[in-house]
Amino acid sequence: MGGLGPRDTAPGRHESPEERADRRWAELLQEVRVIQTGVQILFGFLLTVVFTPRFATLQQTDKTIYVVTVLLGAATTGALVGTVTFHRLVAGHRLKPETVLWASRLSLVGIVLLLATVTSALLLILRIAMDNSAVPWVVAGLVGWFMLCWFALPAWILHRYSSRD
Template sequence: MESPDARRTSRGRHETPEERADRRWVELLQEVRVIQIGVQILFGFLLTVVFTPRFATLGATDRTIYVVTVLLGAATTGALIGTVTFHRLVAGHRLKPETVTWASRLALTGIVLLLLTVTSALLLILRIALDSRAVPWLVAGVVAWFMVCWFALPAWVLHRYSSGDQG
């Protein structure tokens, strides 16, 4: 097994910009496939909530949280599907590296929107389920955990092991 120091001094892959863009595009598609399934399931469930008998009993604050959650879910879906439509509309114009860059930005936007969607959904569910002053603290704890898993840990690894190359 190669040590982190050996990886840091490695020259990396020997690929043309087009080969690199192709590889990064395939990686991005795989990432979007993984996240999109969960987003579609979450969004589907959110869309059905308004048709349940319990929805009519929600107060104004909870209804507002619900509407914000649905809008965030729709925005998340749009950003993640946008990665594919971006490629489809730009394909064949010899812009693969640029396409990968912009589609990656859309995917990251989708991840941030997913964080907001899950936060909002969790807030609504816990407000209804617990009716407790601890709800904001519980939500904050989960959001902090997501921030560590989704952003802080990758940033730390990038800082710790990066040779300055972008892969």
Template sequence: MTPLGPRDTSQGRHESPEERADRRWNELLQEVRVIQTGVQILFGFLLTVAFTPRFPTLSQTDQTIYVVTVLLGAATTGALIGTVTFHRLVTGHRLKPETVVWAGRLAMVGIVLLLATVASALLLILRIAMDDTAVPWIVTGLVAWFMLCWFALPAWVLHRYSDRE
């Protein structure tokens, strides 16, 4: 058994633990590239808000939501970039399977932080753009949608189809 699980060739892949780690690392890297682009764009826009003429006119609550959103965006960026620096720091030490596991966990933390960042950004934008009473319901609905798409559906598919032999 390896940190990536037992070697099971009955599923159609005939790869060593090292080959599996290489494949999984490449898959993780592609996933992080996709998500990191969106995070960088969102974070870049967030950083500019404080320098707009309207920012000082925001309520203290909205300014606090903004600060929390920026901090969440920075934490998200840190976690996602951390997957690459993790690999860079342990590369050459024959720890690829362990690196893939831990970098994957770090990427998942980044995804959870992204959910919080997007929710916080939506809360701020919608509080400014529309009636406050509807905003919490809209943000809650969108967070539920993200959780369905990002977590519940993959979990259901994993549960539904992983029991097949």
């Protein structure tokens, strides 16, 4: 048995830029599939609300929140579907690493828009369900929780473990 060379002892994967781009694209696509299902269900539900008898009885403020929520849901859907169409339009042009980078950024925009959509939907639903001054505090607490789970914990892990050498 021969000795281990630097390639064999270096931490991490040993893949070419093309292999890395292929792997990262497959990971991104799986992530988008998971989140897009939830977004489609939420957006579909939002589209039906305006056709219910109760909608006509809502205060103007609640109707405005509803419209904002639907627009945010549409923007979220656009960003997440955009990751796939981005790839489809540039596929075959030997731009996989660039495609992965930009599609990844677009999916992150979709996640931020999802946070805004969920926040707006929670505000609307809880205003109707609770009808009290605690609603903004409950929504703010949930937004804080989402921010912790979706952004702060991953950022902390990235900072803590990627700076180790």
